[in-house]
Amino acid sequence: SYVLTQPPSVSAAPxxxxxxxxxxxxxxxxHVHWYQLKPGQAPVLVISYDSDRRPGIPERVSGSNxxxxxxxxxSRVEAGDEADYxxxxxxxxxxxxxFGGGTKLTVL
Amino acid sequence: QPQLxxxxxxxxxxxxxLSLTCTVSGDSIxxxxxxxxxxxxxxxxxxxWIGNMxxxxxxxxxxxxxxxxxxxVDTSKNQFSLEVASxxxxxxxxxxxxxxxxxxxxxxxxxxxxxxxxxx
Numbered sequence: 001s002y003v004l005t006q007p008p009s010v011s012a013a014p015x016x017x018x019x020x021x022x023x024x025x026x027x028x029x030x031h032v033h034w035y036q037l038k039p040g041q042a043p044v045l046v047i048s049y050d051s052d053r054r055p056g057i058p059e060r061v062s063g064s065n066x067x068x069x070x071x072x073x074x075s076r077v078e079a080g081d082e083a084d085y086x087x088x089x090x091x092x093x094x095x096x097x098x099f100g101g102g103t104k105l106t107v108l
Numbered sequence: 109q110p111q112l113x114x115x116x117x118x119x120x121x122x123x124x125x126l127s128l129t130c131t132v133s134g135d136s137i138x139x140x141x142x143x144x145x146x147x148x149x150x151x152x153x154x155x156x157w158i159g160n161m162x163x164x165x166x167x168x169x170x171x172x173x174x175x176x177x178x179x180x181v182d183t184s185k186n187q188f189s190l191e192v193a194s195x196x197x198x199x200x201x202x203x204x205x206x207x208x209x210x211x212x213x214x215x216x217x218x219x220x221x222x223x224x225x226x227x228x
Contacts, residue, residue: 033214037149042112042218043204049214086155090212096170097215099147099155 002091004100011106012077020103022070022087030089032070034063037084037102046085047072074105082107110135112205112219120199120226126192130205130219131185138163138183143208145215146179146190148201156201160208161188195226 005023012018022032034047045054047063050070060075074081087100116128130144137144145160159169161179169177178191192199202223206215 031212035155035215040220042220043206043215044218045214045216048216054216088155088214092212094171095168097145097157099157101154 001094001096002089002098004087004089004098006085006087006100006103008101009104009106011108012074013108014077014079016077018074018077018081018105020072020074020085020105022072022100023068024070024089025068027068027070027089028066030065030091032063032065033088034072035086035088037086043086077105077107079107081105110207110217112207112217114203114205114219114222116222116224118223118225120195120224121228122196122226123194126190126195126199126224126226128190128203128205128222128224129187130189131187132207133186135207137181137186137188141209143210144181144188145206145208147204147206147215147218149204149221150198150201158190158192158203197226200224200226 031049036044036046046057050065051063062073064071084102084104086102091098111133113131120126140163143160146158149155159179161167165181167179176193181188202221204221206218208215
């Protein structure tokens with residue numbers, strides 16, 4: 001089945017840029033969706049279809065997808081961005097939704 | 109916007125059946141536009157899709173869990189349910205219900221999740 005690989009952790013200082021990657025074979029041929037998870041809260045869809053920012057998500061959050069890597073970019077990082085972030089695709093080969101292992105964003 | 113809320117026992121004994129319910133408000137699970145699914149997150153691990161249900165009640169599951177999982181619907185209560193049979197410690201996780209637009213689409217609304225621990 002299709003595998004999505006994310007770095008376990010990423011850190012950034014307030015005001016800097018955080019980039020969270022999601023690797024997969026020819027992932028550019030798939031649609032990638034990104035979620036933010038905070039403890040005790042419902043997960044939030046932040047980016048759909050590679051780069052579509054969801055309503056209510058600030059413009060400093062963006063997504064891209066090329067080759068074997070999709071990237072979630074958070075500019076001007078704030079303390080409130082600290083969370084786990086997961087990428088997700090539909091794997092037509094195995095008829096299942098697949099999630100990455102998740103990346104913990106730490107704001108220094 | 110729809111709201112989803114999971115409910116069910118927080119502790120299940122090994123070899124027994126885990127049963128959870130998702131109550132939906134602000135949307136009808138009988139709508140043909142959406143599917144309704146279950147996803148779980150094991151401690152310290154990533155998310156794992158369990159299965160989805162169509163408005164008609166038909167279902168499809170993660171092949172790795174298919175033999176032990178059943179999703180069912182109660183349209184009169186606007187609820188859908190999850191059962192996982194023959195649980196082991198590996199089924200200990202936070203279980204989420206969510207709405208999905210099907211195909212290669214996303215899960216746009218989620219419940220807060222409920223922790224289920226498998227232990228004797």
